[in-house]
Amino acid sequence: MITILFIGDVVGEPGRTALKHALPGLREAHGADFVVVNGENAAAGRGITPRLAQELLQAGVDVITTGDHVWDQVELAPWLNTEPRVLRPVNYPEGTPGHGSVVKETPKGKVAVMQVQGRSFIQPPLENPFLISEKEAQRLRNEEHVRVILVDMHAETTSEKISTGYNLDGLVSAVIGTHTHVQTADETILEHGTAYLTDAGMCGPAVGVLGRELEPILKRFRTSMPAKFPVAGWPVRLCGAVIRVDEETGKALNITRISQIVEKPAS
Amino acid sequence: MITILFIGDVVGEPGRTALKHALPGLREAHGADFVVVNGENAAAGRGITPRLAQELLQAGVDVITTGDHVWDQVELAPWLNTEPRVLRPVNYPEGTPGHGSVVKETPKGKVAVMQVQGRSFIQPPLENPFLISEKEAQRLRNEEHVRVILVDMHAETTSEKISTGYNLDGLVSAVIGTHTHVQTADETILEHGTAYLTDAGMCGPAVGVLGRELEPILKRFRTSMPAKFPVAGWPVRLCGAVIRVDEETGKALNITRISQIVEKPAS
Amino acid sequence: MITILFIGDVVGEPGRTALKHALPGLREAHGADFVVVNGENAAAGRGITPRLAQELLQAGVDVITTGDHVWDQVELAPWLNTEPRVLRPVNYPEGTPGHGSVVKETPKGKVAVMQVQGRSFIQPPLENPFLISEKEAQRLRNEEHVRVILVDMHAETTSEKISTGYNLDGLVSAVIGTHTHVQTADETILEHGTAYLTDAGMCGPAVGVLGRELEPILKRFRTSMPAKFPVAGWPVRLCGAVIRVDEETGKALNITRISQIVEKPAS
Amino acid sequence: MITILFIGDVVGEPGRTALKHALPGLREAHGADFVVVNGENAAAGRGITPRLAQELLQAGVDVITTGDHVWDQVELAPWLNTEPRVLRPVNYPEGTPGHGSVVKETPKGKVAVMQVQGRSFIQPPLENPFLISEKEAQRLRNEEHVRVILVDMHAETTSEKISTGYNLDGLVSAVIGTHTHVQTADETILEHGTAYLTDAGMCGPAVGVLGRELEPILKRFRTSMPAKFPVAGWPVRLCGAVIRVDEETGKALNITRISQIVEKPAS
Numbered sequence A, B, C, D: 001m002i003t004i005l006f007i008g009d010v011v012g013e014p015g016r017t018a019l020k021h022a023l024p025g026l027r028e029a030h031g032a033d034f035v036v037v038n039g040e041n042a043a044a045g046r047g048i049t050p051r052l053a054q055e056l057l058q059a060g061v062d063v064i065t066t067g068d069h070v071w072d073q074v075e076l077a078p079w080l081n082t083e084p085r086v087l088r089p090v091n092y093p094e095g096t097p098g099h100g101s102v103v104k105e106t107p108k109g110k111v112a113v114m115q116v117q118g119r120s121f122i123q124p125p126l127e128n129p130f131l132i133s134e135k136e137a138q139r140l141r142n143e144e145h146v147r148v149i150l151v152d153m154h155a156e157t158t159s160e161k162i163s164t165g166y167n168l169d170g171l172v173s174a175v176i177g178t179h180t181h182v183q184t185a186d187e188t189i190l191e192h193g194t195a196y197l198t199d200a201g202m203c204g205p206a207v208g209v210l211g212r213e214l215e216p217i218l219k220r221f222r223t224s225m226p227a228k229f230p231v232a233g234w235p236v237r238l239c240g241a242v243i244r245v246d247e248e249t250g251k252a253l254n255i256t257r258i259s260q261i262v263e264k265p266a267s
């Protein structure tokens, strides 16, 4: 059995600090062999820089996924080709900087992570997420001989996420949704052995809106006028899931949600 | 203390049957004084008819909310003016058939229910949900002297729902989201006493996509071609929340999620 | 020189009748060698049936393009594989019924027509229109040795249409936009010889909204409530463009807009 | 008769310079009594500053309208309350800085200008444009006793613009669309005397995409990656319309489109 810890969208400095602070304990508590984190909001809510990505990797994260915010920090794109452990969605056109999947050797065998992005109510328009993620899963299985495959499905709508779970059921070990920053309560193991959760939730400021301060967002909704949306402060709600997988078959054995408050560490 | 049972979007015949079948037990198990159900998908997934609404009311539902599917069944609009217990979103323009809120007398005092619809990634465009729901909450408090107010926030995005929760915090007893059909795991009581949940989840077929059959939806996502989306079959997942409110102050005391499988009753 | 007559979205029975009635005169007046018509609204505003397509082809139309309404009439999809002169957008996934381009022999040599659909504010999500239409234009030139190529760019936004014109400039003879039903006044020949017009306009009822009756549409905008949108009546505004192309080089020599009223023919 | 010159979205420094350079000649050529300009892209494509607005007013513009870019320059909002000749859309909530309409005295009587913004495929969500613009037109007629009223309808879709024209037909002298930056060829006078044009077109760089440089926009469409979109250079295409109105009745007598190239003035 291999145990994968997945943490949803890390938001800003509080999210990064909370993650780094909590990771050793989480790893031990859950017996995690492999850690995947969505880092698309790590840089003050807008993308992630190479330096911040390196910090997370050094803190014990094995693979970082991103999403629609992947290009928010301009220095990321050229750097992505040099760091295969940081992913962008696989359904960009050929020739796009970076990679949509990665295979890592672990003491318990190969583990692959793939990210795919939806097309309903999310920008930019990308290529068909269903056909491409299925093809890539088959390539990972047939050419790379990987059985343990985790997919981060970054999308807005529940229908596109759930359908991706079913579409990849039996081909991958887990499909975990990200992007809405709110954890859903629908964790399950699908018929053919794929663990599924519509949204992992975020790792970001607990009070406010999706990790950001309330007041500017409320003002915008009330007035239809623009505002800046700074990342809010402590405490942090750290959300994610632990997925246990039979490493021989790639079938998920169990999926458990995580959602806990992390207080600001004494410095 | 008054206990309100809220059930999310009821989908099709299986959803209706499961609800009617489970309601007496739920009511007893939770000591519910008042039952609110979102019925926007009751009629084969598309809106609700007067007859189906009456069936739910006769089965013990006190108030039915709807949402973006409210007008799917053409006979509903003229009937809405005759049945104040079936709501449409309050932020339609003046002169729209039906009502966006209702006040009911109960043995424990007045209970109001309001529905409001978001404007992010949901059609049709309506009037400002923040300003209008706040104004209506104030009217219910000041003119109708209601303290126990439950709001169904029907919206797509987590940000619009969470912001509505904060916007009405202290003015209403609960803001419960609907529309995505997937229950979220973020139930909380906000600072000023409003119970909040981003989405209650649905009461509809457990296998498939949001209560509908998987295959046509998967085909559509894979091919970009249209399809019909029939309601799926049994068993049903019945989702919702129980909110306990201090009827003197209108403050929420507790919110608990409900999510259970209902098997097809032997007929 | 080869002269191509392009007519925009034909709407309903009035649009079809006006087109058939006016076509001989238009053909003669402009010396048209080849006629392309967008037929996506021919069947009461919603798609086109095989029978209606055959009528237009028999009336002298050489190629019919469609758009986002292509699948509105369910009998069209299976028939499309049998009739290469009726196109659907080229940027559907592989395996989609029908074709996105066609090459026809004419007395003045080969003429190709391609249709591509945008991705901004138009459904369903399709594959990258820029990369795919460019690749297909290159294939038509290199493998089919066609020089005269007309592209119907079916899209909502001016930016996506104009950018498609520039992207294909020099590769094709003309890029003509459709879908908005309102003719634009920006006809031009781009630097490398491609004729361009953002929207050809429609061939449909002149009074009303985009070929449909005014009252239901106005009611919908005013009330946010649904309505049916029947096709309006006579007279018809017939819009399009005449493009003259050097058949040796495929370069456009001239583009002229057409917009005229067609009165109901005496029957 | 009163003659109104309307110029569409002025884009960046080339647009502003071309407008100021061409305005005296245009005014004389058309005998314009009143000049209205859409300035939402005047500041490097993003909104307009108070200083740039003052420059245009000093150059002879009577009223400046804006649109979805109105708040792009943060110093504009507080200044709008001090300058009634610069409008923002009328269908913002009460309490929004600035005004949605203005009445000016001229030697030929009062002239009113109103701006309204659509809700289809354009952000942010605003209040009902149909109900609010109609009510405001009635107020201008009944309370301000204005007969000559020009409306700038800033919207993406042709259907919402055309429907606004019909909705206000007979209440106002002209409804002129803006926002798409491409002039349409459908100028007309509606049944009850309102001049109508779906889009006036822009006053901005002629080569490129909607006044911006081609390459970054093309790269974005091809790669789905972000880019900055600088305003392009000379020459400028200046687009708009001349509307002649009976100042006694407010009925439009004539509408003529303007579209001309302005070369960079020798400095």
Ligand SMILES: [Fe+2]
Pocket (backbone or CB within 6 Å): A040, A067, A068, A069, A154, A178, A179, A180
């Ligand atoms: Fe995201």
Ligand SMILES: [Fe+2]
Pocket (backbone or CB within 6 Å): A009, A040, A041, A067, A179, A180, A181
């Ligand atoms: Fe995120």
Ligand SMILES: [Fe+2]
Pocket (backbone or CB within 6 Å): B040, B067, B068, B069, B154, B178, B179
């Ligand atoms: Fe809904």
Ligand SMILES: [Fe+2]
Pocket (backbone or CB within 6 Å): B009, B040, B041, B067, B179, B180, B181
């Ligand atoms: Fe629903």
Ligand SMILES: [Fe+2]
Pocket (backbone or CB within 6 Å): C040, C067, C068, C069, C154, C178, C179
């Ligand atoms: Fe279309």
Ligand SMILES: [Fe+2]
Pocket (backbone or CB within 6 Å): C009, C040, C041, C067, C179, C180, C181
């Ligand atoms: Fe059309």
Ligand SMILES: [Fe+2]
Pocket (backbone or CB within 6 Å): D040, D067, D068, D069, D154, D178, D179
């Ligand atoms: Fe605009």
Ligand SMILES: [Fe+2]
Pocket (backbone or CB within 6 Å): D009, D040, D041, D067, D179, D180, D181
């Ligand atoms: Fe503009």
